[in-house]
Amino acid sequence: MKYANVDFDTYFRNYPDANGYFGKYGGSFIPPELQAAMDEITEAYMTICKSSKFINELRRIRKEFQGRPTPVSHLERLSASLGNVQLYAKREDLNHTGAHKLNHCMGEALLAKYMGKKKVIAETGAGQHGVALATAAAYFGLDCDIYMGAVDIKKQAPNVARMKILGARVVEVTDGLQTLKEAVDAAFAAYSREYKEAIYCIGSVVGPHPFPMMVRDFQSVVGIEARSQYLEMTGELPDAVVACVGGGSNAMGMFAGFLNDPVDIYGIEPLGRGPALGDHAASLSYGSEGIMHGFNSIMLKDENGDPAPVYSVASGLDYPSSGPEHAFLHDIGRVKYDVVSDEETIDAFFKLSRLEGIIPAIESAHAVAFAMKLAQQMKRGAILINLSGRGDKDMDYVIEKYGIPD
Numbered sequence: 180m181k182y183a184n185v186d187f188d189t190y191f192r193n194y195p196d197a198n199g200y201f202g203k204y205g206g207s208f209i210p211p212e213l214q215a216a217m218d219e220i221t222e223a224y225m226t227i228c229k230s231s232k233f234i235n236e237l238r239r240i241r242k243e244f245q246g247r248p249t250p251v252s253h254l255e256r257l258s259a260s261l262g263n264v265q266l267y268a269k270r271e272d273l274n275h276t277g278a279h280k281l282n283h284c285m286g287e288a289l290l291a292k293y294m295g296k297k298k299v300i301a302e303t304g305a306g307q308h309g310v311a312l313a314t315a316a317a318y319f320g321l322d323c324d325i326y327m328g329a330v331d332i333k334k335q336a337p338n339v340a341r342m343k344i345l346g347a348r349v350v351e352v353t354d355g356l357q358t359l360k361e362a363v364d365a366a367f368a369a370y371s372r373e374y375k376e377a378i379y380c381i382g383s384v385v386g387p388h389p390f391p392m393m394v395r396d397f398q399s400v401v402g403i404e405a406r407s408q409y410l411e412m413t414g415e416l417p418d419a420v421v422a423c424v425g426g427g428s429n430a431m432g433m434f435a436g437f438l439n440d441p442v443d444i445y446g447i448e449p450l451g452r453g454p455a456l457g458d459h460a461a462s463l464s465y466g467s468e469g470i471m472h473g474f475n476s477i478m479l480k481d482e483n484g485d486p487a488p489v490y491s492v493a494s495g496l497d498y499p500s501s502g503p504e505h506a507f508l509h510d511i512g513r514v515k516y517d518v519v520s521d522e523e524t525i526d527a528f529f530k531l532s533r534l535e536g537i538i539p540a541i542e543s544a545h546a547v548a549f550a551m552k553l554a555q556q557m558k559r560g561a562i563l564i565n566l567s568g569r570g571d572k573d574m575d576y577v578i579e580k581y582g583i584p585d
């Protein structure tokens with residue numbers, strides 16, 4: 180299938196190019212000492228990802244440890260409450276650890292093992308990536324250093340406890356605002372000191388090449404599974420596919436299965452409290468081209484051109500940019516990006532819980548909220564939602580902030 184001169188039959192062979200570009204987005208904008216380490220990872224990944232031994236080991240792990248394939252569920256009662264359109268969910272909430280993040284963490288940690296590394300390093304904000312990586316490190320017997328801002332450590336006590344139980348070292352970062360940005364800087368500084376022994380594991384389809392490509396490849400299992408499961412269940416393809424977009428890994432994984440199909444694809448960003456800068460984290464919808472964290476993409480900037488402060492009710496979507504492949508798919512129009520507010524998200528959170536018995540992550544509830552609106556516009560057809568994670572982590576917060584509706 181061709182779309183705006185991009186041939187999707189050969190898309191994965193050509194995007195990204197050898198330098199990590201999706202059109203003008205992507206690349207690698209990092210200090211030379213880190214570039215040598217990135218080149219080593221690229222070289223290793225490009226070789227190892229073609230090895231049948233690696234592929235088969237990852238397949239076995241996904242089945243025996245992660246519990247894949249995760250099912251696709253028909254959301255019958257939610258659909259009936261909206262009209263005639265049928266909603267389906269790919270259940271990444273049932274992946275081990277309760278979200279899609281383990282898909283790329285197991286891949287990255289397995290790569291570390293093949294490269295002979297002893298340690299994995301990462302930063303974490305809300306702690307979800309840290310927990311997934313600590314899980315992978317425990318499985319493979321790797322040391323694991325997770326850099327986390329002091330403010331986040333206080334806010335995310337349960338995830339800090341999980342990481343420690345899993346044997347990771349949580350390194351407190353006390354510079355600046357003591358949140359995610361400082362944690363990224365500290366983790367990169369540690370990596371440039373330790374790269375002979377360690378590998379950096381990025382938590383989404385962001386950062387310098389090869390991470391946007393590698394994380395997409397590891398997450399594509401979601402879309403590939405969902406496409407064949409949906410075909411088996413219904414004998415056809417869905418009319419639309421929907422996923423929430425923070426950095427964009429669960430969305431890219433899902434979309435990878437459907438880019439070459441006549442299916443409408445929607446990436447949903449958090450509108451938060453509204454469209455004013457600082458009240459949302461909808462970078463593709465409201466941002467412009469810029470470089471941060473080592474890659475060129477579309478980002479939200481302040482008056483100095485630096486990453487702007489962002490807000491979302493979902494801590495996993497609270498990021499001032501998105502992966503370069505999303506910026507590319509946005510510009511060519513293959514994926515449509517849209518927004519839902521906090522309020523619509525919380526409504527969807529309770530609807531899915533009460534009509535289907537599935538408590539979604541607040542991140543995933545953004546995708547559900549948009550699918551509910553789309554279902555009412557479409558009148559007929561079917562929508563497949565990527566339910567990126569479960570909502571246990573969000574329950575206390577939702578009840579405290581919004582109360583329990585009647």
Ligand SMILES: *Cc1c(COP(=O)(O)O)cnc(C)c1O
Pocket residue numbers: 278279280307382383384423424425426427428429430495496540542543567568569
């Ligand atoms: C981290 C997270 C996200 C956002 O990350 P992406 O890279 O955009 O997928 C979405 N859903 C859940 C459940 C998460 O934990």
